Amino acid sequence: AGGAALGLFALAALREVRALAGPHAAGWTAPIALFGIGAAIGASFLAERRRRVPPAAAAALASLLLLVLVIAGGAGTAAMLLFLLSVFAAGAWVGARAGEEERGRSAEGARDAGASLPSALLGASAAFFAGSRLIVPAFGAAGVSLAAALLFAILAAVAIGEGRRRTADAGHEADAGNGGNAGSAGSPAGPVSIAVFVLALAALATGWGRLLDLLIGPTLRASGLYWTVLLFGGFVGAAAAGRAARSGRAGGYATLFLALHALLVLLSSAVAGELPYFFLSRIKGSVGDPGVLFRARLLIVALLVFPASVAAGAALRTLLAGGAPARSRTRPFAAAASAIALAGGAILAPRLLPAIGIRGAMLAGAALSVLVALRRVAGSGWPLRARLASFLPLVVLLAIAAASPPRWKPGLLNTAVYRYAGLHERIDKEGFLRTYAIVPAFYEEGSRTTVMVAGAGGSRLLAANGSVEMSDKEHLAVQVLLGRLPLLFRPGLERVFVAGSGAGITAGTLLAGGTAEVVTVEPEPARLEAMRHFARANREPWKDGRARFEIGEPRARLARSGESFDAIVCQPSAPWDRDAAHRATAEFFRTAASRLRPGGVLATSFPV
Numbered sequence: 141a142g143g144a145a146l147g148l149f150a151l152a153a154l155r156e157v158r159a160l161a162g163p164h165a166a167g168w169t170a171p172i173a174l175f176g177i178g179a180a181i182g183a184s185f186l187a188e189r190r191r192r193v194p195p196a197a198a199a200a201l202a203s204l205l206l207l208v209l210v211i212a213g214g215a216g217t218a219a220m221l222l223f224l225l226s227v228f229a230a231g232a233w234v235g236a237r238a239g240e241e242e243r244g245r246s247a248e249g250a251r252d253a254g255a256s257l258p259s260a261l262l263g264a265s266a267a268f269f270a271g272s273r274l275i276v277p278a279f280g281a282a283g284v285s286l287a288a289a290l291l292f293a294i295l296a297a298v299a300i301g302e303g304r305r306r307t308a309d310a311g312h313e314a315d316a317g318n319g320g321n322a323g324s325a326g327s328p329a330g331p332v333s334i335a336v337f338v339l340a341l342a343a344l345a346t347g348w349g350r351l352l353d354l355l356i357g358p359t360l361r362a363s364g365l366y367w368t369v370l371l372f373g374g375f376v377g378a379a380a381a382g383r384a385a386r387s388g389r390a391g392g393y394a395t396l397f398l399a400l401h402a403l404l405v406l407l408s409s410a411v412a413g414e415l416p417y418f419f420l421s422r423i424k425g426s427v428g429d430p431g432v433l434f435r436a437r438l439l440i441v442a443l444l445v446f447p448a449s450v451a452a453g454a455a456l457r458t459l460l461a462g463g464a465p466a467r468s469r470t471r472p473f474a475a476a477a478s479a480i481a482l483a484g485g486a487i488l489a490p491r492l493l494p495a496i497g498i499r500g501a502m503l504a505g506a507a508l509s510v511l512v513a514l515r516r517v518a519g520s521g522w523p524l525r526a527r528l529a530s531f532l533p534l535v536v537l538l539a540i541a542a543a544s545p546p547r548w549k550p551g552l553l554n555t556a557v558y559r560y561a562g563l564h565e566r567i568d569k570e571g572f573l574r575t576y577a578i579v580p581a582f583y584e585e586g587s588r589t590t591v592m593v594a595g596a597g598g599s600r601l602l603a604a605n606g607s608v609e610m611s612d613k614e615h616l617a618v619q620v621l622l623g624r625l626p627l628l629f630r631p632g633l634e635r636v637f638v639a640g641s642g643a644g645i646t647a648g649t650l651l652a653g654g655t656a657e658v659v660t661v662e663p664e665p666a667r668l669e670a671m672r673h674f675a676r677a678n679r680e681p682w683k684d685g686r687a688r689f690e691i692g693e694p695r696a697r698l699a700r701s702g703e704s705f706d707a708i709v710c711q712p713s714a715p716w717d718r719d720a721a722h723r724a725t726a727e728f729f730r731t732a733a734s735r736l737r738p739g740g741v742l743a744t745s746f747p748v
Contacts, residue, residue, distance in 0.1 A: 147267030147371070148275075148287055257457055258379035265371035268364050333512050334459055337398070340508035341452060344405060345370065346493065347501030348445055353605045354590060355415055355444075356437040357558040358718050365434075366441050373446045377453025384454070385461035391520055394458035395530060398513035401451035402537050405506040408444050409499055413549055415440055417572050420557045420564055427562045437558075455509070494666065497585045499548055507541040510534055551578035554592050556606030582673050586666030588719055593673045602643050602670055609712065610643050612677040618712060618745055623649025626707035626741045633706045635659070637735070639694035639723065640711030644671035644678035650709070651684050658687045659705075661694040663719070695728050704737045710744035 275287055349366060356362045377397075384393035422436035423429075493501060517530045555576050557564065564572060581600065582593035592603045601611035610619055623646040626633060634656045638647055641662040650658050658681070662668055668689055671678065681687045690697065698708075710732075715724035722728065724746075732742055 144263035144267040147264035147367075148271055257453070257460065258375050258382070261371050261375035261378060261453065265368045265375060268371065269368040271364065273361060273364065333515055336508055337455065337459060337512045340505040340512070341456075343501045343508070344448070344452075344505035347498050347505065348408075350493065350498045350585065350590065351412060351502075351553075352441060352444065354553050354556075355412075355419060355440055355558070357556075358589075358605050359716050360718050360721065362437060362558075363718055365437055366445065369438070369441045369445050370449050373449025374453030374456070377450035377455075378457040379453075380450075381454035381457040385458045390458045390461055391516055392522075394455055395513045395516045395520075395534075397451050397455035397458060398509045398516070399534055399537060401448055401455055402506040402509040402513070402541065404448035404451055405502055405509070406537070406540060408448055409502045409506075412444070412499075413552055415444065416552055416555050416557050417569050420561055420572070421569075423561050424565050427565065433558075459512075491587055494584060494586055497548070498590075503541045507538055510538040510541065514538070549577070550580050550583040550592055551576040551594065554580075554590065554603055554606035556603070556608075559607050582670050584666040584669065586664045589664045589666065591664065591666040591670050593670050600673060602667075602674070604664075604667075607714070610645070612643070612645075612674055616645065616677065619643065619645035620649050622646045622709050622711070622743050622745060623653065625743050626650070626709060627653045627655075629741045630706060630739060635703075635705045636707045636709060637661070637694075637698065637703075637705045638709045638711065639698075640713065641667050641671055641689065642711040643674040644681050645674065646709055646711065647681040647687055648678040651681055651686055652679060656686060659690065660687065661690045661692050661697045663691070663693050665691050695723055695731065698735050699731050701735075704735055705740065706737055707741045707743065708732045708736060710742070712745040712747065714747055 271287070348370070349363070352362065352366050356365075381393065381397065384390060387393070419436055419440050422439060423432050426432040496504065514531065514534050517527055517534065520527065522530075552573065555564075555572075567575070578594055580592045580594040582591070584591050589604045590606075592606075593600055594603070595601075599611050599613035601615075602609045608615075610616070619642060626636065627650070632654070633650070636650050636655050636658050638650070638658060638660040641647070641660050644660075647658050647660050660681075668691070672682070682689060694710075710723065713720035713723060715721055729742070736742065
């Protein structure tokens with residue numbers, strides 16, 4: 141139940157609407173959500189060690205803070221701080237409950253420090269599935285927050301009803317029964333090993349997520365499906381590794397699971413290029429059937445993510461346990477290291493992605509897993525022959541991960557079959573591969589979106605996550621009209637704000653119409669680079685002194701700047717796109733209206 145509540149917290153934050161983040165924090169909610177979960181991990185370990193933390197009070201505090209958050213309607217940074225506090229209180233509840241249960245266990249049960257991991261992962265995966273498919277579409281992010289608040293209120297009532305049944309003697313007996321494990325081959329992993337493995341998981345989560353944006357679409361439901369499968373796979377692995385974690389050979393099992401995890405990640409990277417046509421073959425003849433589409437997406441996510449996530453859950457369970465005393469002094473340090481690694485990976489991975497790419501993030505995750513396994517073998521105390529036998533396959537895996545050249549086929553991965561399946565229903569695999577064996581003029585796996593510029597029939601098109609945003613022929617009219625219509629309604633524009641750069645055609649049209657200043661704010665830097673490939677159509681606005689291009693979130697820029705404009709222009713974007721959905725809300729349009737000068741104009745385009 142605690143895992144389910146934490147999963148609902150993360151899902152609500154990913155929704156990126158006023159109920160949680162507000163315009164000031166737009167674009168940062170996903171890293172902050174993961175940072176909050178990392179803080180919850182740290183809080184749970186600390187609360188487990190301090191017997192004075194009452195579970196009922198922690199759960200009640202989490203529920204109360206969430207209720208205040210929803211009632212207040214969000215206040216930018218203040219709302220996000222409330223969210224972090226509520227998650228921290230939720231983590232304290234999880235730790236306090238785990239502490240009560242662990243101090244009441246037998247000495248044998250107390251050896252497994254990761255015993256609560258399977259149930260927490262199961263609860264979180266169930267929350268992501270139910271939340272993304274049921275609660276968010278019906279009630280929005282506020283509904284998800286209220287559901288989490290209600291869940292913690294129930295947990296607080298249950299904790300009060302159960303009373304204080306723990307005894308201090310049980311904890312001392314558990315400690316006494318576990319005194320001889322330190323330094324054995326089954327000893328728990330140190331903080332550094334756990335932190336490095338968590339960092340590997342953060343890199344993999346980022347890489348897998350971005351790859352699935354290309355394969356099944358960048359929607360909230362697709363993201364919910366991905367996190368459901370990822371967490372459920374971790375649950376299966378952690379549950380299956382229970383006996384291994386409680387054994388005296390947990391260190392050996394951890395090494396095996398780490399190596400298996402790295403191998404499965406490398407395999408998933410190798411087969412990624414086959415998945416677009418495989419996805420198409422699953423939905424041929426039933427393109428308009430939502431059930432068929434859902435099952436095809438589920439199959440793609442399961443093939444790509446599930447096996448490696450099972451191995452990751454088993455590895456994490458055995459790394460956390462390994463015969464550790466219930467209150468080992470290393471556990472708070474491991475918790476803090478895990479929280480820092482998770483937060484750092486969540487924040488840094490998207491920013492490093494343009495340099496290393498999606499496949500690079502996956503290979504980095506595999507390499508880090510192998511390094512942790514090597515460290516476990518080196519400090520295991522095993523006989524020399526056993527260590528050498530373990531080192532060889534691990535070094536081979538590490539060499540494969542490090543030396544694997546990038547084999548992505550950008551044209552193939554950017555087919556956006558999730559959107560254009562109807563165009564390819566009658567094409568066979570050979571024709572499909574031949575059609576999309578193109579070399580793009582520009583391709584970059586950016587910090588938030590994969591951007592590609594390619595030629596098609598004498599024209600150039602701009603695609604984001606495979607979905608065509610514009611071309612300099614077919615979609616040119618929309619881009620030009622967005623720049624012309626404000627001039628028709630209000631001639632002599634002085635200052636215009638453009639939300640999203642697109643191909644730069646709208647900004648170029650506004651400048652050609654005599655606008656004194658055009659401020660364009662684009663959240664994805666790769667689009668600004670791609671814009672230069674449309675110089676003939678956009679008239680090179682970046683060379684005009686009246687134009688200013690900024691990297692940032694347009695909604696946040698409008699909300700915090702306090703500047704006013706004669707016109708605000710919103711580039712075409714799909715409201716179902718996860719990264720653009722918060723710019724198709726009533727809150728965004730109210731913010732935009734507040735920044736317009738008297739008689740100002742807002743121009744936008746909706747796909748209908």
